[in-house]
Amino acid sequence: MYDSDFFNPRYSRQELFYGIGYEGQEMISESRVLILGMGALGTHIADALCRAGVGYIRIVDRDYVELSNLQRQCLFDEEDALNCTPKAVAAKEKLLKINSSVEIESHVTDFNPHNAVEFCTGVHLVMDATDNFPARFLLNDVCLELGTTWIYGAALGSLGMSMVIIPGETPCYNCLVDGPPPPGLVPTCDTAGVLAPAIMATASVQVMEALKILSGEKEKISPFLTTMDLWENIINQYRIRPREDCPSCSRNLRGYLKGDDYLKTTKLCGNQSFQVTSKSEGEIDLEDMAQKLGRLGKVKKNPYLIAFSPDDKRTITVFKEGRALIRGVSTEEEALSLYSQFIGA
Ligand SMILES: [Zn+2]
Structure with a gap:
């Protein structure tokens, strides 16, 4: 002591x-x-x-x-x-x-x-x-x-x-x-x-x-x-220059604090299922994503979506517009975490 x-x-x-x-x-x-x-x-x-x-x-x-x-x-x-x-x-x-x-x-x-x-x-x-x-x-x-x-x-x-x-x-x-x-x-x-x-x-x-x-x-x-x-x-x-029209520090819009452009989670009926939606614009390149995720677990793919299972329990189904259905998780936090981990928010 x-x-x-x-x-x-x-x-x-x-x-x-x-x-x-x-x-x-x-x-x-x-x-x-x-x-x-x-x-x-x-x-x-x-x-x-x-x-x-x-x-x-x-x-x-x-x-x-x-x-x-x-x-x-x-x-x-x-x-x-x-x-x-x-x-x-x-x-x-x-x-x-x-x-x-x-x-x-x-x-x-x-x-x-x-x-x-x-x-x-x-x-x-x-x-x-x-x-x-x-x-x-x-x-x-x-x-x-x-x-x-x-x-x-x-x-x-x-x-x-x-x-x-x-x-x-x-x-x-x-x-x-x-x-x-x-x-x-x-x-x-x-x-x-x-x-x-x-x-x-x-x-x-x-x-x-x-x-x-x-x-x-x-x-x-x-x-x-x-x-x-x-x-x-x-x-x-x-040296980073301030952006004159920056929505956050110049125009003070605080859109992210108001919940704009944020990932939204909805609990779906059915067991342990959540939907995660993103407001970011742009379509997902499913081919590219299927290739990346293919090294990390099982991937099924069609022209509209890919379904990825990192393990026997959980599945992430990603649609072309960025929406995802997450199955096999019990909380919203777990759903968001899985989305950020594999899809990248
Ligand atoms: Zn700024």
Whole structure:
């Protein structure tokens, strides 16, 4: 046991660092952070921020732990996968073992326009560790509305990227990405794979920016979009220009917060069936999707739809216009999660 009045070595290496010091550490310990998503990026970010002594961490995730997560999601183990433990629950348990002085609030739920404002309120910073476009556009709108800084992060294959978004000061996510792509167009980690170092590099950039923000070193914040492909040995930084007609930060429409362009889920009668619809425009290339999904499970195809079964229990039937029927799942969260995983929102 350490006597904290005498000397607490816990954060000494951070306090010794010239950019943080004792005062910076005090600020970090008084800060409150939301981590949205507790997958690969989320677990690495949570691990680092918890060890760094952030005072309060709120985590939100709708998924449970699966065996295929363990290759890159650092807070989980085989027992979590065996028990299908919700990620938010397993993460909280592990984080408290790492640093019991951090207050952890965890939520097993989907992040959607109904709860987005509540989850993003009462924190100094939001860390993006989501895995889909609608969630990021929604997060962008909410943070613009609340004036909360957030740190974008995404990784796929061997590529990772990150950017700090400060409402009123930097371009926003909608300046960077002009609306969500049609479903199925952009690969996901479940269709194209992802390497753990791509995740760790991205999470590291995000956490370093977070430490600057939380310790009050605002002038050190990177003004660039950083992209890294360590497999191809390419690291770049881009200056992103604000879009003059950006619907989110220039025209203040907040369409994603109002529920526009969002994935909608409807429970269907019949056992364990849900319909997921997307408002993004564009038809799905069924041929291309059948080829991608064919490597991951059973696929049946006709000119109107494909039916994909990742296992014996669950089936996703995707229609040309992007609508999907999901069978074999018991909750809305599970249906959305499966859709984002394999179809890509
Ligand atoms: Zn913008």
